[in-house]
Amino acid sequence: MAEHKIYTMSVAKVYPHYVTKAEKKGRTKAEVDEIIRWLTGYSQEGLEAQLEEQKDFETFFAEAPRLNPSRSLIKGVICGVRVEDIEEPIMQEIRYLDKLIDELAKGKAMEKILRK
Template identity: 75%
Template sequence: MAGHKIYKMAFASVYPHYITKVEKKDRTKEEVDEIIRWLTGYSQNELETHLENKTDFENFFEEAPKMNLNRDLIKGVICGVRVEEIEEPLMQEIRYMDKMIDELAKGKKMEKILREV
């Protein structure tokens, strides 16, 4: 998994930007956390521990207890790339999270964001 500097970037350094992005659109930190927990299987305490420990993205996803099986239902474009076409598994996980946060900021209902069928 060489190459992308985001892999070694602390998840905690990006997390506040997710919060700021959604709060500008009257959404909440709690909703961001719910999305992250849904995607990764982390508990709230585990998520907060990773934030405190400044875990990098690579380890954040590698250590995720249970990646949600419905994450392949996440479709669309983020940063000019279709998430379902990203070939690198770690980059795809990162972009899935970005896409869900983007949907939250755009006002989508949580049921749709969390791909409840």
């Protein structure tokens, strides 16, 4: 099976779009960073280093210090596909992140986004 183009795309290229999407809805870059840190276990410094080094999505998730075990509680549809039904692990991680950013942009409370 051919690898998806997004796997080799730099997270740093997509990150500004996450921030813009959030800010258009009155949310903040700090909230986007908090979501990414919650999902991946990166510290703020670690996240910034990944972005600066232009790591691709596959490497970004492979090097994540601690993928949050509660991420399996993320349910719903993103890009017409249920995130809980995605079988490719990297694609599922990417879609988890997309879903969380969508929830942020839709005004959901951070404690609900972070599955507390």
